[in-house]
Structure formats: C-alpha cells, structure tokens
Amino acid sequence: MPRLLTGNRVETGDVIWWTGTGWSLHLKDAVAVDADGEALIARFAPQERINDLALIDADATDAGWRPRTTRERVRAVGPSVRPDFALPSIPVESI
Amino acid sequence: MYRYDEFDQAIVDARVAEFRDQVARRLRNEISEEAFKPLRLMNGIYLQLHAYMLRVAIPYGTLDSRQLRMLAHIARRYDRGYGHFTTRQNIQYNWMKLEEMPDLLADLASVEMHAFQTSGNCIRNISSDQFAAAAADEIADPRPYAELLRQWSTLHPEFSFLPRKFKIAVTGSATDRAAIQLHDIGIKLVQNGDGEIGLKVLVGGGMGRTPLLAHVIRDWLPVADYLSYMEAILRVYNRHGRRDNIYKARIKILVNDLGPAEFARQVEDEWARVKPLGLDPPPSELARIAAHFQPPVLDASAPVAIDLSDPEFAQWVAVNTHPHKVPGHAIVTISLKAPGEIPGDASADQMDLIADLAQAHAQDEIRVTHAQNLVLPHVRRDALFTIWQALKGAGLATANLDRASDIISCPGLDYCTLANARSIPIAQKLAVKLAPQEADLGELKIKISGCINGCGHHHAGHIGILGVDRKGEENYQLLLGGSGAEDASLAKILGPGFDENGIVNAVEKVIGRYQALRTGPDERFLDTYRRVGAEPFKEAVYG
Amino acid sequence: MAETLFRLRSDAGHDGPAVALADYQPGGAAVRLEPADDARALIPHLPALARIDIAFPKFREGRGYSAARILREAGFAGEIRAVGVLYVDQLAFLVRAGFDAVLPETPFDAAVAKATLARFPHVYMKAADAARPVWLLREEAALAGRT
Numbered sequence: 001m002p003r004l005l006t007g008n009r010v011e012t013g014d015v016i017w018w019t020g021t022g023w024s025l026h027l028k029d030a031v032a033v034d035a036d037g038e039a040l041i042a043r044f045a046p047q048e049r050i051n052d053l054a055l056i057d058a059d060a061t062d063a064g065w066r067p068r069t070t071r072e073r074v075r076a077v078g079p080s081v082r083p084d085f086a087l088p089s090i091p092v093e094s095i
Numbered sequence: 096m097y098r099y100d101e102f103d104q105a106i107v108d109a110r111v112a113e114f115r116d117q118v119a120r121r122l123r124n125e126i127s128e129e130a131f132k133p134l135r136l137m138n139g140i141y142l143q144l145h146a147y148m149l150r151v152a153i154p155y156g157t158l159d160s161r162q163l164r165m166l167a168h169i170a171r172r173y174d175r176g177y178g179h180f181t182t183r184q185n186i187q188y189n190w191m192k193l194e195e196m197p198d199l200l201a202d203l204a205s206v207e208m209h210a211f212q213t214s215g216n217c218i219r220n221i222s223s224d225q226f227a228a229a230a231a232d233e234i235a236d237p238r239p240y241a242e243l244l245r246q247w248s249t250l251h252p253e254f255s256f257l258p259r260k261f262k263i264a265v266t267g268s269a270t271d272r273a274a275i276q277l278h279d280i281g282i283k284l285v286q287n288g289d290g291e292i293g294l295k296v297l298v299g300g301g302m303g304r305t306p307l308l309a310h311v312i313r314d315w316l317p318v319a320d321y322l323s324y325m326e327a328i329l330r331v332y333n334r335h336g337r338r339d340n341i342y343k344a345r346i347k348i349l350v351n352d353l354g355p356a357e358f359a360r361q362v363e364d365e366w367a368r369v370k371p372l373g374l375d376p377p378p379s380e381l382a383r384i385a386a387h388f389q390p391p392v393l394d395a396s397a398p399v400a401i402d403l404s405d406p407e408f409a410q411w412v413a414v415n416t417h418p419h420k421v422p423g424h425a426i427v428t429i430s431l432k433a434p435g436e437i438p439g440d441a442s443a444d445q446m447d448l449i450a451d452l453a454q455a456h457a458q459d460e461i462r463v464t465h466a467q468n469l470v471l472p473h474v475r476r477d478a479l480f481t482i483w484q485a486l487k488g489a490g491l492a493t494a495n496l497d498r499a500s501d502i503i504s505c506p507g508l509d510y511c512t513l514a515n516a517r518s519i520p521i522a523q524k525l526a527v528k529l530a531p532q533e534a535d536l537g538e539l540k541i542k543i544s545g546c547i548n549g550c551g552h553h554h555a556g557h558i559g560i561l562g563v564d565r566k567g568e569e570n571y572q573l574l575l576g577g578s579g580a581e582d583a584s585l586a587k588i589l590g591p592g593f594d595e596n597g598i599v600n601a602v603e604k605v606i607g608r609y610q611a612l613r614t615g616p617d618e619r620f621l622d623t624y625r626r627v628g629a630e631p632f633k634e635a636v637y638g
Numbered sequence: 639m640a641e642t643l644f645r646l647r648s649d650a651g652h653d654g655p656a657v658a659l660a661d662y663q664p665g666g667a668a669v670r671l672e673p674a675d676d677a678r679a680l681i682p683h684l685p686a687l688a689r690i691d692i693a694f695p696k697f698r699e700g701r702g703y704s705a706a707r708i709l710r711e712a713g714f715a716g717e718i719r720a721v722g723v724l725y726v727d728q729l730a731f732l733v734r735a736g737f738d739a740v741l742p743e744t745p746f747d748a749a750v751a752k753a754t755l756a757r758f759p760h761v762y763m764k765a766a767d768a769a770r771p772v773w774l775l776r777e778e779a780a781l782a783g784r785t
Contacts, residue, residue, distance in 0.1 A: 011122060012192045013146035048124050051142055069567050070517070071508060075144045079189075079509035081437055081519045085175065102760045102772040109758045116753065117727060125747075130725045133697065216698065246762040246772070252734030253707050253765065256700025322763070333704050338673075372711060374764050376773035383776065 001057050002032035004065065005040055006075070007050035015075055016050070023050075027076040027089035028064045066090060096159050096460065097242050097387040099207045106249070107204045110211060114138050115197035122194065137217065137255070139210030140196060143512050147191040150213040151203060155223035155241040155265070156184030156463040160450035163461050165206040167446035173199050178446070180431060180439040182503060182552055183262070184222050184463040185213060189510055211249055216257045218248035218329075222264045224272045225462040228390050229472040231420040234284050235292050237267035239385040240321070243376075247322050254329045258336035259344035261329070262301075274465060274579035276300045276309045277555060279346045280328060285315065293317055298328060298358065299350030302549035306585045307347045310355035312362060318381065320366075323374040327366035331358070391458040397423025397475045408483050410534075411494040416479065419472075425479060427457070427471040428464070429486060430493040430501060434526035437519050438504040439467030448489050452482055465552075465579075466503055466540075468496070499533040499541060499606075500526035503552055507545030507562060508569070514545035516562025516569035517595075524599050529606070536606065538619045542577075555579030557621045558605065559586040560598060571598035575605065575632055576624045589629060590637050601636045608635035643719075644729075644746050645739040651717055652688035670721070677705035684714045692737070694722030703735040710736035710766035729754045736766030 004027075005018035016023040017030035018040065024030070033040055037055040044050055057068040067073045073095045078085045086092040099107070117134050120126045139150040151166070158166075166186055170178045173195055174188040181187055191199070203209055212219055221241040228236045244263060248254070254261070264273040267284040275281025281297035294316040300309030316324050328346075337343045350358045399422055403409040416425040429449060432438050441449075449469055453461045456478040457471035464470060474482065486492040495501045502525060505511065507518030522543050533539070542556030546563075553559030559574035570592040577586030593601050608631055609620045624632070645651070656670035657663075664683060670691040671677060680690065690709060692702040699722070706718050719739040720732050726746040733755065740746070761769045 008142055008146075010128070011194045013142055015145060048127055051128055070569055071144070071514075074508055074517075078145060079519075080517060081509050081523070100776070102775065105759045106762070106772075113754075113757050120750070126725075129697075130727070134727055216700070249762050250731075250758065251763060252731045253703045254700075255731055256698065256703060258700070330704055334701055338698065338701075368711070372764070376771070377777055379777055379780065380773040383780075 001068075002060055002065075003034050003037050003055045004030045004058050004067075005033045005037055005053070005055055006030075006072075007044070007053040010049055010051055013051075026087060027067075030058075030065055032058075032060075063090065070095060096157065097154075097238070097384065103246075104204075104207070107207070107209050107211075110138075110209060111197065111200045111204050114200060118193060118197055133215060135193070135196075136214040137212060138196070138200070139213030140191065140193070141214060141512075143189065143510055144508075145510065146189065147193055147196075148510070149188045149191045149196065149199065149210060150181070151186050151188070151208060151210050152213050152220040153185050153208075153463050154245050155221055155227070155238045156225050156465075157227075157238060158461045158463070159459050160454040160461070162206045162208055163446050163450040163453070165202060165208065167443040167450070169199060169202060170443040170446065172202075177440055177442045179437075179506060180441065180463050180467045180469070182465050182467060182505070182550055183213075183220055184225070184465055185220055186463070187506070189506075212255075214260075215255075216259050216261075217255045218244075218251065218257075218261045218263065221245050221248070222262070222273055222278075222465060224266045224268055225464040225470045226272060226417065226426055226472065227267065227462075228388065229419050229426045230268050230270070230272075231418055232270055233268045233420070234286050235267045236385070236388050236390070237265040237273075237282075237284055238388050239381060240267075240282065240284065240294070240318075241265045242384050242387075243321065243381055244325070247325065251329075253326075254333060257329070257333055258338045259341065259346075261332075261346065269581065271579075271581035271583070272464075274552075274555065274583070276583040277302055277306075277552075277579055278309065280325070281309050287315070294321060296324070296328075298362075299347040299355065301345050301347040302552060302554045303345070304342050304547050305345075305348065306549070306554040307351060308583055308585065309347075310350060310358075312355060312359035319375060319378060320370065321375065323370045323372070324362075324366055326369050326374055327362045330365050330369070331361045335361075391460075391473050393419075393421040393424055393458075393473060394475070395422050398477050399423050401476050401479060405480075407494075408480060411483055411492055412479060414494040414498065415496045416474075419474075421473075423476055425474050425476050427474050427479070427482060428496045429469040429471065429491050430495055431468050431491075432495055432501045432526065433490055433493045434495075434500045434530040435523050436490075438502055438522050438526075441469070445489050445491060448485060449491070452485055456482055466497075466501065468501070495530070495533060497538045497540060499529035499536050499539045501540075502526055503540070503542040503556070505544050505546075505551035507543075507551075511545060513548060514562065515547075515564035516545050516571065518543045518545040518551055518560075518562055521560060521562075521571065521595065521598060524595075525602055528599060528603065532606075535616075536610075536620065537616065538621075539606075540578075540621075541602070552579060553577070554585050555583070556586055557619070557624070558602060560602075561588075563592060565592065569595060571595070573598065573601050573605070573636070575629060576621065578621060584625075587629065589633055604635045605632050608632055642745045643739065643741050644751060645717075646733065647717055647738050651739075656689060656691040671702070671705055673699050673701040675705070677708045678712075680709065681712045684709070684712060684716075687714070687716055689717040689719060690714070691719045691721050691741075694720055694724055697723045697725075699723075703731065706732075706736035707766045726750050726754055730758060734761065734765040734767045734769065
C-alpha cells in the first residue's frame with residue numbers, strides 16, 4: 001500500500017505533505033515514499049523544522065490520494081464540520 | 096471581578112517575555128521540540144490535527160466585557176473568526192501560528208488574562224460555579240477562594256511536574272454546578288453553627304479511562320489553613336502518585352489504591368509537617384481578594400412582572416433564565432447550542448455582541464459554563480426582552496438550556512489529535528432530531544466525547560456517548576445514567592457500539608422508551624433510569 | 639564534566655562520588671536519591687552530609703522537587719544537586735524547590751540560565767528559597783500605607 005510522508009511545520013503548525021522535492025499544503029501534491037519513508041524521517045527529524053513527522057497509508061484513487069483512516073482524511077481536508085475551510089484535496093463530504 | 100495589582104501584572108508580563116524568548120529560541124533551533132513541547136504546553140499550546148491550538152484560561156469562568164472583546168479580537172486577528180468554549184470554562188482557538196503566539200499572549204496580558212497552565216502535568220485552571228454571587232442558594236461567593244488557589248498554583252515550584260494534570264473546582268452552593276465530585280480536588284464552602292465559613296475537601300474524583308467519584312477527606316478545614324492543606328495533598332500526590340503508567344497517574348488512582356481513609360491520614364501527616372512553615376497567607380489576603388468580588392448593587396425594587404405576551408420570548412425566559420437572589424433580577428444563560436451548530440463555538444461578532452449586552456445590562460460580567468454556554472449573571476427582568484431581541488438577531492436565543500439539544504461535545508476527531516472519532520457531527524444530528532420534542536422531554540443532559548479521555552464528560556451524561564476506534568472505523572458507545580451535579584453518578588455502558596447513524600437511532604429508541612415508562616412530566620430521564628434500571632433501555636435498543 | 643555543572647554556590651563543595659541511598663553509611667558526605675527514594679530517610683544524617691544528588695532520569699519526573707524541598711525544610715544547608723534530564727527553562731522551579739546545583743545531560747547556556755533566573759520579579763507562594771511571596775509584600779505595603 002502506498003505510504004505518504006506528512007508532518008506539521010513548526011512555525012505555523014500547518015499540515016504539510018512531502019512532494020519528493022519539498023513540502024506542500026495539499027495532499028494532491030504528495031508522492032508515495034513507500035520504503036524510503038523511514039530514511040526521509042531520519043533525514044528530516046534532526047533538522048527540527050517539522051513536527052510530528054509520520055508515514056500514513058493511503059490508496060491511489062481516480063480522484064487522487066485517499067488516506068486510509070478517518071483521522072488522516074480529516075487532517076488532509078480540514079474539520080468535516082467546517083466545509084468552508086476545506087482544502088481541495090478530497091471532498092469534505094467523503095471524509 | 097478580580098483586578099490585577101502591580102504584582103499580578105508583573106508576573107503575567109514576565110511570562111509573556113519568557114515565552115517570547117522560548118519561541119524565538121525554538122524557531123532558531125537553539126532548543127529541540129522535545130525540550131520545547133512541555134514549555135508550550137504549559138502556555139496552553141497544543142499541536143492538533145490542523146494547526147496549533149491555544150487554550151486561554153478563564154479563571155473560574157468569569158469575564159468582563161473588555162476581556163470578552165479581547166477574545167473576539169484574538170479570534171479575528173489570529174484565528175479564523177471564532178473560538179470554542181470548553182468544559183473547563185476556558186476558550187480554545189484552533190488555527191494558531193506559533194510565531195504569532197507571543198504577540199497574542201501580550202494582547203491577552205493587556206486585559207489581565209493569560210494561558211498559564213492550561214495544559215501540562217500541573218494544576219490547571221480553577222473552575223467554579225457559573226452562578227456565583229447570583230444564585231439564591233449560595234453560602235458565599237466561591238471565586239475569592241478560587242482566585243487564592245489560582246495565585247498559589249501559578250508557577251508552583253514543587254507542583255509543576257506532577258504525575259499527571261490536576262483539576263480543582265470550588266463551589267459555594269448546595270446545588271453543585273461545578274461538578275466537584277468529578278475533580279481531582281473539589282472544594283465546597285460550608286458554614287458552621289456560628290456562621291463561620293469553612294471548607295469541605297473532596298479528593299480523587301475524575302472521568303477519563305477510570306471514572307470515579309471523589310471522597311470527602313475533610314468535612315471542615317479552617318479557611319486560615321487552606322493553602323497549607325492543599326500543599327499537603329499535592330505533596331502526597333507528587334511523591335506517591337503513579338508515574339509508570341499514564342493511565343493510572345491521576346490522583347484518583349492513588350486515592351483508590353490507598354483507600355480514602357489512608358490517603359486522608361497521609362495528608363494529615365504531611366500537613367502536620369508543612370503547616371508550621373508559614374505557607375498560609377494572613378486572612379487579610381483573602382479579604383483583599385474578596386473585596387474585588389463585592390456583589391453588584393442591584394435595585395431590589397425592580398419590577399418582577401414583565402410582559403410575556405410574546406410566546407417565543409416567554410419560552411426563552413422560562414427555559415434560559417434562573418431566579419436571582421435579588422428580586423426583580425434574573426440569571427440569563429445564553430445557549431451556544433443552536434441545533435445544527437457546533438456546541439460551544441462562538442464567532443467574534445457573537446462575542447462582541449454579548450460583551451455589549453453585559454456592559455449595558457449585566458453589571459459588565461459574563462460567565463462561561465462547563466456546559467459550554469455563556470451566562471449574564473445579573474440582569475434586571477425588565478431588560479430581558481431587549482437582551483432576547485439582540486440575542487435572537489445573532490442566532491443566540493435558542494431556548495434549550497439543560498434540554499436534549501443542549502449537548503456537551505468535545506472537539507473530537509474534527510480537530511483533536513487524541514480523538515478516535517468525531518463528536519461534533521453526532522451532536523449536530525442529535526440536536527436537530529431531538530429539538531422538536533425537547534420541551535416535552537424536560538431536563539436531559541447528553542454529553543459526547545471523542546475518546547476515552549472524556550473531555551465531553553460522557554460519564555456524567557444522563558445519556559453519554561463515547562467515540563472509539565474500531566479497526567479504523569468510528570464507533571460510538573452508548574452510556575446511561577450519569578450526572579455531574581449534586582446527585583453525581585457515573586454513566587454505564589449499555590451494550591455494543593454503533594456507527595454514526597446507529598448511535599443517533601439508539602438514542603432515539605432510549606428516549607422513546609423513557610417516554611413510555613415515565614410516570615409524569617416531572618420525572619426526568621435520569622429519574623426514570625434510576626427507578627427502572629438499564630434493562631428496559633437495553634431491550635429497546637438491542638431487543 | 640566540570641563545564642556541564644551549573645552551580646549557584648560559592649563554597650568549594652564536595653566533589654566526591656555520591657553513593658546510592660541503600661549503600662549509604664552514616665557519616666558519608668554525599669548521597670544520591672533516586673525518584674522513589676524517601677528523602678526523609680536522610681534526615682538523621684543531614685549534619686554529616688555535604689551534598690545530596692537527586693536524580694531526574696526522565697523529563698516527566700517531578701518527585702525530586704518534593705525531595706529537595708523536604709530536605710531544605712529539615713534544615714539541610716549543604717548542596718542539593720539535580721542530576722539528569724533537565725532543561726534550562728526549569729531552572730527557576732529547581733532553585734525555588736531548594737536545588738543549588740544542576741548537572742544536566744546537556745550543558746546550560748550561561749546567558750539563558752542567567753535570564754531565566756532573573757525572569758520573574760515576584761512569586762505567589764513560599765517555597766524553599768528566600769523569595770517573599772506577593773501576599774507578604776501586599777501585607778507590608780498595606781501596613782506601610784496605614785502608618
């Protein structure tokens with residue numbers, strides 16, 4: 001199963017996704033890191049710029065990545081009860 | 096209202112400067128996240144699912160209009176235009192940036208507010224009765240006793256690294272609106288035959304993974320010995336509370352393991368040692384603080400009879416106001432629970448409006464309740480209609496206090512990194528479904544938590560709902576029979592859990608069975624449950 | 639290790655090793671308390687002791703604050719050294735609880751330590767240090783205002 005690397009930027013707390021070359025606020029820009037995930041965490045953690053680095057499981061769908069857990073879908077989109085803040089990654093009603 | 100003197104202000108200002116320095120060191124990478132995290136937590140800053148969250152302390156739930164306007168300003172300037180009032184009488188903001196926190200805390204300090212110890216394994220915000228100084232059944236205003244504790248516990252050198260968080264509530268009324276039996280320490284003001292005030296001390300209550308009711312360890316503590324006795328309790332806990340297992344680290348586990356009598360004996364033993372050390376301030380300090388809480392001068396000849404010909408207004412007066420101890424006055428509860436809205440959330444504009452009303456009509460005071468509503472404590476009855484109209488225009492005139500749609504809900508998995516399931520959508524669905532029949536149902540307290548930590552007080556709900564994770568799916572357990580009031584009891588799980596729609600249906604079935612079993616309109620759901628037990632409800636839901 | 643030790647005492651101090659409480663012999667000058675040890679067990683031996691080390695094996699550990707304060711309450715005037723996972727931002731808590739030396743895992747920045755100790759102009763409660771709580775300052779101010 002594809003795995004994505006995510007974390008929160010220390011200055012702002014923003015949820016960010018690893019794009020292969022940098023970080024994006026949008027899940028749709030994420031790349032599957034799969035077996036490289038642990039090595040990337042080992043590389044970024046000591047830099048202390050990204051908090052709560054984690055690898056999460058996601059499915060590739062026609063509409064883009066769909067994280068496996070409700071928690072990660074909420075994290076990727078925003079609170080399901082505030083659709084006005086929803087990020088465009090996956091439809092908020094499909095959380 | 097307590098007002099800071101030069102000492103209080105200097106301490107809060109120093110805290111802002113300290114945190115400004117700590118944030119700067121963190122952003123320059125001079126300090127690791129591991130070392131920084133406990134520092135930000137002790138300033139109320141969590142990293143949640145979407146951003147940082149800030150929890151601002153509202154000591155004993157009391158605000159003035161200037162402070163509520165500042166909370167509105169913070170919502171606009173630093174957040175997305177709203178805040179969330181919590182079951183600890185605090186307010187949380189959900190979209191905080193760490194780099195802006197020092198300026199925000201400086202703004203708060205400018206109106207004598209702070210975020211000291213709103214997280215971390217330390218003594219948290221002291222909570223109290225939202226009807227303090229207004230309730231007819233009050234022995235004395237509990238807030239001076241809470242303020243004394245606030246000061247004593249602020250940056251306490253011995254008790255800032257406790258085994259776990261520590262929550263204290265103080266009440267001065269026979270009716271318990273502060274849930275003192277569900278706190279680490281509950282303080283109840285009592286009066287002896289000579290009219291003298293003393294303190295009844297309860298220890299070891301709490302919700303969470305192991306819900307327990309508190310035990311009285313002292314029926315009468317002289318006020319003069321208040322702080323030294325608190326030191327003794329905290330020292331016994333700090334030395335002997337479990338630190339090997341985070342789920343067994345609260346004081347309730349220690350009290351339960353030792354037994355209340357042995358725990359009390361150890362406290363008395365420690366107290367005998369610390370009492371001679373001069374830890375207690377002189378009576379003049381409590382008197383100085385109490386002078387800030389002089390009851391407002393209210394006109395006892397204000398008219399009691401008011402025009403109730405508008406049925407919607409009459410309904411709101413009947414449901415959302417309580418008698419005030421001064422004739423011609425009322426205590427107004429402003430519901431933050433309009434069905435379909437997010438329980439406890441208020442927009443910046445709503446906060447400003449309530450601040451204006453408090454200033455114009457309520458002696459400039461606002462209270463936050465543990466049920467996530469706001470209170471105007473001192474209102475002339477002949478001003479109620481004006482207030483109601485203004486509230487109605489802002490979507491704040493829902494007449495549902497303590498009714499089925501007045502649901503307590505934690506932020507749940509929509510915001511919180513600890514949550515296993517969403518709470519808010521369940522609260523919204525239930526509120527919308529139950530609102531049409533709630534007048535008939537009478538008092539019914541539904542409380543929802545998104546995880547076992549129980550911030551939504553599900554164990555104290557007449558009907559409690561606990562969100563759990565079942566193999567990656569949100570699942571909801573149904574609990575019945577809890578109360579956080581003076582008749583405190585712990586709700587019990589009814590049976591297997593449900594999905595999102597299932598839990599809403601299950602609650603409806605429970606309520607349907609209650610309506611069939613109820614002896615009359617005065618029998619609350621909780622009374623019926625206590626009379627008939629769980630079986631009929633189990634049968635209704637699972638049968 | 640010398641540059642790691644943060645010490646607020648001006649006396650020479652006792653440099654010898656501290657023995658575990660279980661191995662302590664009456665007359666010994668230095669002892670080490672683990673978090674679960676009862677500091678009160680040392681009270682009969684305080685006259686002989688020059689230094690008491692108190693261990694903080696984890697950041698979350700907080701029992702040592704009570705231990706230090708108990709020792710000061712019993713009249714101990716020798717060195718009380720906090721040893722372990724401790725950060726400079728905890729310094730004010732440590733000093734107020736009765737510690738006058740810290741041996742942290744990673745050295746304190748001297749400038750930050752100095753700023754931390756000078757940070758709060760007032761304290762709310764009595765503790766093991768000499769700081770006078772604000773309720774006392776208020777009382778004095780009120781009395782002065784009356785005369």
